[in-house]
Amino acid sequence: MSETSTDRVTAAVLIIGDEILSGRTQDTNLRDIARYLGVLGVDVAEARTVPDVLDEIVDALNALRSRYDYVITTGGIGPTHDDITADAVAAAFGVALEEHPEIIAMLEARFGDQLNAARRRMARVPVGGTLVKNPVQGPPGFAIGNVFVLAGVPQIMRGMLEDVGPRLRGGRPVVSRTVRVEGSGEGAIAAPLEAVAKAHPNMSLGSYPFFTPEGYGSNLVLRGRDPAEVEAVVGELIAALAAAGVTGAHEPMV
Template sequence: MEENVEKPVTAAVLIIGDEILSGRTQDTNLRDISRYFGVHGVDVVEARVVPDVLEDVVAALNALRARYDYVVTTGGIGPTHDDITADCVAAAFGVPLEEHPEIIAGMIARSGYELTPARRRMARVPVGGELIRNIVAGPPGFTIGNVFTLAGVPNIMRGMLEDVGPRLKGGKITISRTVRVTGTGEGVIAAPLEAVAKAHRSMSLGSYPFNGPQGVGSNLVLRSRDPDELAIATAELIAALAEKGITQVEEVDPAS
């Protein structure tokens, strides 16, 4: 009889904008979304960066939302002509856009003067969409189906995440442990790491080499939803490294 294994809850991030692809802007949103979703029991397992081309965004969005439980888009909800994310999301869901009265009212309250056509672009939401509160600055984001559409500006995006979190239906949280090996290259580490990985196929094991003031080495990161299996695999890995004569081994804080 097969063991009843809980299916992980997954997400993808769709980063929209020519400025990311050109290298003019460095993306940090993927890191922040992955960490935030992980705390809520949702694994970000894919990310794509697409240009400001409607057909490309729609194709990527439709592919991702069909494959994963959630999709987060960042960027392209501002007032300029190349801010086309709202158009793309509406096209992907086959619905029209409409100016949301709550956004319009908020803009008028903040500005105190008549809105320009450019500012009104930021009030457009796909029909059937719900607003995502923006606690930092400017208009809100929105959600429709399993898609969350957030700002591209990092601090505004992070503020919007606070309203996304309560809407997530996550699974068991993935936890990690890190074994740091110094004074040894990956060529020696590879065999014991592979042996433990094969013995614990439901887990994720990865090697992240470094070469700096502390010398040559690798951080071996083990990730699992099962804390007991994680502890067993960590002990097995340390023992397997010792059998290979690797003695400069310590378990460290995963964040270090």
């Protein structure tokens, strides 16, 4: 079955923060978002990391939201001066920021008379935006248009994703299978793998080498949306490898 434009739903991830680019903080959000969306049939087709610079966030956001069905941002919605994601999203959509009354109420309940100007920054939402629930701690994120703005702290971000998922138009989920080849390098695998990949342009076939004390080889990962095609291509690939003299290709036991 040929894949049509309506079969594929795409998303981009925009990771915001100087701390990611400096290496002080290791990003795990991209991995978690891709895994979560994949189950829903939404492909993460691009990811970018940008610093805490307003114009760069705006430019990246406008480029991504015009190209993909959804954009998920992480980071930059805290109380400090360099948390400027809300400002950038408002600028990208050409709307003003306003304090959301529900967030103000949450902050007042938590901080009381300690609700200072810095903390009130976390209540700012672009006009027309809706809230993204935060079941972990702190104020919620927000959504506007096809953009979802989430926290950068991984635990909080994952909690917010649970409110994002039901709002997305899911595509056909991707089916993934693995063919394991032991004792052969990528040089021997490349030609049959390429031939099978070219014969099935709607699928993704990748080679991922491994090296262990017991030996070496590659895991060949096949991904597609038609389960019957994926099943057939597994057999086709194993046969093509055998014809090229690569023996022992098999699906690993789950």
